[in-house]
Amino acid sequence: MFLSRQSILIFPLLAMLVVSKPFEETNEHHIEKRAIKAGPDTLIIVPPITNRNKWPRVVATGMIQIPIAIRTTDYSREELAVFHQGMADIQNKTCVRFVNRTSQPDYVFVRDAGQGKCGALIGKVGGIQYLSLTPACMRIRKKCIHEMVHILGFHHMHQRFDRDHFLDIKWGNIKEANKFAFARYDNKWEAYGTGYDPWSCMHYTRKGFSKNTFDTIVPKNKEWLDVIGTQLTLSKGDATRINRMYECPHPYT
Incomplete structure (x- = not known):
């Protein structure tokens, strides 16, 4: 049964689910936490998502x-x-x-x-x-x-394995506490045969986590400056990657 608007608005409060763990323990991806001191030379190995994690x-x-x-x-x-x-x-x-x-x-x-x-x-x-x-x-x-x-099961687009061919990360403009979110990943498996996608909903904006109002992400293609991070929903590439990861049947393939 798919969720309807009515059903999503009437979920009861589940007292047994009151959060007791710190946000950092329950919501920060463990791979990102290893990249707290990320910089231009940081490359984080990201193992493929297995059936256990799908x-x-x-x-x-x-x-x-x-x-x-x-x-x-x-x-x-x-x-x-x-x-x-x-x-x-x-x-x-x-x-x-x-x-x-x-x-x-x-x-x-x-x-x-x-x-x-x-x-x-x-x-x-x-x-x-x-x-x-x-x-x-x-x-x-x-x-x-x-x-x-x-x-x-997907990471940020601007952290993709090949992002340096398409973007310049302005490390000096990023808040120190958020540099982990700009580390580059060794995650070619996650592309699922698709190219770099500036329209992805998984892309940060040009000023994401800026400490001084200057850009933190500068696309080499200047036409992307006002594209990255501005999309309302899934890009065509986002949908393709999801459908390929989960081997979705026709007509989603």
Whole structure:
């Protein structure tokens, strides 16, 4: 059963799911944490996502199923409606389907962590998996989709293995605490035969985490300056990569 707008707005508050772990333990990808002191020469090895870290397929339909629950008291009806739009975008372009979590042991729990941060782990990790969205993030469809694509198993586009052919990272303009988010990954496997994608919803903006209002990411193709990080939803490339990772059936291939 696909999530409807009505169902997403009436998830009950689950008292048993009150967050007790620090945000950093539950939401920062462990590979990124190894890159805290990242710089121009940093290259982080990223092992391929295996079947263990992919969300399961429903044999009867061929669709990928992700159980989800939301602590609705953290958000307004309008904010939840935006999140619903983000899920619908993913469902319309891929074989991923979000369903109400009932008793599934592996599921996504959406809530505001209360620390002013938004984030998610990469791929399925097992058990309860937090997707942290502040109300401000929940009001922006692209940010909702960005974090959900992390949960599907994808990293940032601007950290892709070949990004230095397309971008200049301005390390001197990046906030020190956020340099880890600009480390380059050795993740050619994650391209799934697609080229560098400035339209990806997984791309930061040109001034992402700037400490001085100057650009932190400068595309070599200047026509991309006002493209990167500005897309509302999945790019064609984003949808292709998801469908190829999860071996989606026709008509999504």
